[in-house]
Amino acid sequence: MQEKQILDHAKQAVNAMAPDCFDAIWEKASHADAKDYPIPKVTQTSKSRWKVSAFIGTMITIAACIAVFLGLSRYQQVTIYSTITLDINPSICICVNRNSEVLSMEGFNSDGEAIINNLKNAKHRKLNEVVTEMITSIADKGYFKDEIENSVLISVDAENTQVAQNFITELSEDISLVMEQRHISGNIISQQLTNVDTEVDKLAEKLHISKGKATLVKEISECDKKLSEETLANMKINELVTTAEAKHLNINKKNIQSKNSGSDITKNTKKPAVTNIPKSSKAPTSTKAPTATPKPEKSDREDTKGNDKKHTHKKNETRKHKNDEEQPQTTSAPEETVAPTSTPEATDDVNDAKPTKGPRPGRDPRPAPHPNPHRPRDGYPN
Amino acid sequence: MRTKLPNSNVSTDKDFTIKLDAVLFQQIAEGNKDAFRILYEQTYQSIYVYLLSIVQNKEEAEDLLQETFIRVRLYVDRYSDQGKPLAWMFTIARNLAYMRLRELKKKSFQEFETIQDMIGFSVIQNVEDRIVLEGAFQVLNDEERSIVLLHAVSGMKHKEIASILNKPLSTVLSKYNRAIKKLNQELSNNGKE
Numbered sequence: 225m226q227e228k229q230i231l232d233h234a235k236q237a238v239n240a241m242a243p244d245c246f247d248a249i250w251e252k253a254s255h256a257d258a259k260d261y262p263i264p265k266v267t268q269t270s271k272s273r274w275k276v277s278a279f280i281g282t283m284i285t286i287a288a289c290i291a292v293f294l295g296l297s298r299y300q301q302v303t304i305y306s307t308i309t310l311d312i313n314p315s316i317c318i319c320v321n322r323n324s325e326v327l328s329m330e331g332f333n334s335d336g337e338a339i340i341n342n343l344k345n346a347k348h349r350k351l352n353e354v355v356t357e358m359i360t361s362i363a364d365k366g367y368f369k370d371e372i373e374n375s376v377l378i379s380v381d382a383e384n385t386q387v388a389q390n391f392i393t394e395l396s397e398d399i400s401l402v403m404e405q406r407h408i409s410g411n412i413i414s415q416q417l418t419n420v421d422t423e424v425d426k427l428a429e430k431l432h433i434s435k436g437k438a439t440l441v442k443e444i445s446e447c448d449k450k451l452s453e454e455t456l457a458n459m460k461i462n463e464l465v466t467t468a469e470a471k472h473l474n475i476n477k478k479n480i481q482s483k484n485s486g487s488d489i490t491k492n493t494k495k496p497a498v499t500n501i502p503k504s505s506k507a508p509t510s511t512k513a514p515t516a517t518p519k520p521e522k523s524d525r526e527d528t529k530g531n532d533k534k535h536t537h538k539k540n541e542t543r544k545h546k547n548d549e550e551q552p553q554t555t556s557a558p559e560e561t562v563a564p565t566s567t568p569e570a571t572d573d574v575n576d577a578k579p580t581k582g583p584r585p586g587r588d589p590r591p592a593p594h595p596n597p598h599r600p601r602d603g604y605p606n
Numbered sequence: 607m608r609t610k611l612p613n614s615n616v617s618t619d620k621d622f623t624i625k626l627d628a629v630l631f632q633q634i635a636e637g638n639k640d641a642f643r644i645l646y647e648q649t650y651q652s653i654y655v656y657l658l659s660i661v662q663n664k665e666e667a668e669d670l671l672q673e674t675f676i677r678v679r680l681y682v683d684r685y686s687d688q689g690k691p692l693a694w695m696f697t698i699a700r701n702l703a704y705m706r707l708r709e710l711k712k713k714s715f716q717e718f719e720t721i722q723d724m725i726g727f728s729v730i731q732n733v734e735d736r737i738v739l740e741g742a743f744q745v746l747n748d749e750e751r752s753i754v755l756l757h758a759v760s761g762m763k764h765k766e767i768a769s770i771l772n773k774p775l776s777t778v779l780s781k782y783n784r785a786i787k788k789l790n791q792e793l794s795n796n797g798k799e
Contacts, residue, residue, distance in 0.1 A: 263698060
């Protein structure tokens with residue numbers, strides 16, 4: 225059941241139950257003495273205060289007994305367990321401990337720093353609360369434009385796939401709900417990062433961008449040498465995603481439709497779900513995918529006719545950015561068109577640096593997949 | 607039946623947010639029944655659902671609703687215009703509800719539990735409406751239930767709910783999101799049975 229339906233049903237149910245006793249109230253109030261109807265203040269009674277004291281004493285005793293293990297707990301509390309990066313236009317990195325409590329935050333640009341400065345007492349608060357507040361603040365400050373499809377890139381660096389996927393799932397839901405409440409359309413792109421790729425770290429430092437964005441930049445630039453890393457780094461997330469899709473890099477994207485956004489529905493009919501993860505990320509989530517997606521894998525092309533390929537999932541516990549070395553698993557039938565998966569942003573926001581989109585329907589059928597899907601093929605635009 | 611004063615001071619914006627101001631309260635303090643009725647009609651469902659979400663009993667919630675509005679009527683002239691009349695009313699309602707719960711628990715724990723079992727959904731004719739509200743009382747905790755039902759019934763923005771419940775906005779947003787998710791899950795499970 226959709227959220228709106230739930231709310232409507234709840235409202236109707238309450239309307240059926242709520243009494244209209246205005247006349248009785250007016251009558252009683254007209255003859256009432258204020259002494260008989262004091263304004264209530266909820267205070268603790270002495271009995272409950274004693275119970276609270278006993279409870280506190282017990283808890284202190286228990287805490288004393290387990291004081292031996294506090295050192296280990298403390299270590300876990302302050303140790304960074306996972307890192308989550310959000311790239312919208314503000315670019316923010318959040319470090320959390322094992323309990324998903326925020327340990328620190330960092331802005332990669334002035335907008336990110338401004339957002340962080342506005343957050344009050346974020347440290348040791350739950351990640352999902354802080355992210356919800358952060359996205360709300362970003363929306364309130366107008367970073368989500370009405371006419372342009374908005375993109376939020378979630379990049380998670382965690383110790384294992386399951387943990388990363390949990391973060392991605394929860395944060396995607398939290399962010400999408402805020403966007404829906406604010407009537408903002410857009411896409412949520414997610415990826416899992418690895419902490420062993422020093423090249424990405426160096427690139428991020430060199431370009432002064434987040435590791436999440438640097439990952440995307442690196443993947444695209446490896447695909448198309450004509451696009452410089454600096455050019456890609458200056459692109460917005462929208463544009464990067466469009467470029468990546470034009471290069472047939474599969475992006476784990478979740479589309480958020482805002483009913484009142486006024487955006488062209490036809491623009492947003494692109495399939496939000498993808499079947500495979502990008503080369504350098506683990507199994508993404510696509511919680512609202514119209515089609516079920518298996519554990520994603522590397523770059524395999526999405527059929528523009530709408531028949532998402534089902535690829536076998538190649539286990540790859542450590543992320544690598546060795547796109548050219550991995551082979552596609554499927555031997556799908558030749559596609560009828562070679563048009564890349566188009567996005568509204570590609571149509572609206574193409575700039576000179578961006579590659580042209582693929583040929584329109586009518587082109588000769590695509591030949592059989594090449595072992596290296598990223599090698600430029602004859603006749604293919606770059 | 608809705609009553610409207612010639613120069614009604616109650617306005618609702620496009621998001622149906624309840625807006626009250628000092629002039630209305632002043633008219634109520636002067637004994638203007640129509641002004642009080644306007645206030646009642648704009649707020650009674652929100653306050654009722656808030657009370658119901660705490661005490662979880664239809665009859666008790668109705669009694670407390672009357673108690674709340676009687677106090678609003680009696681003390682409206684003492685309300686100082688701090689810009690949050692709705693929050694003031696909800697504070698009265700909340701305190702009355704928790705006082706009542708304490709009294710009931712003191713009386714008899716068994717009676718308290720029995721009362722809580724009799725929420726009173728039978729008056730809801732529409733099956734789907736009843737299922738959704740029952741779900742809200744079964745799977746949500748007090749805070750989540752209050753937030754969701756206030757948003758549903760009154761259309762209040764989360765910022766307003768946060769102000770009324772005296773909670774951070776991020777907490778309200780987060781709990782609301784979780785609550786909707788839980789409700790969805792519960793309703794899906796019920797649908798499958």
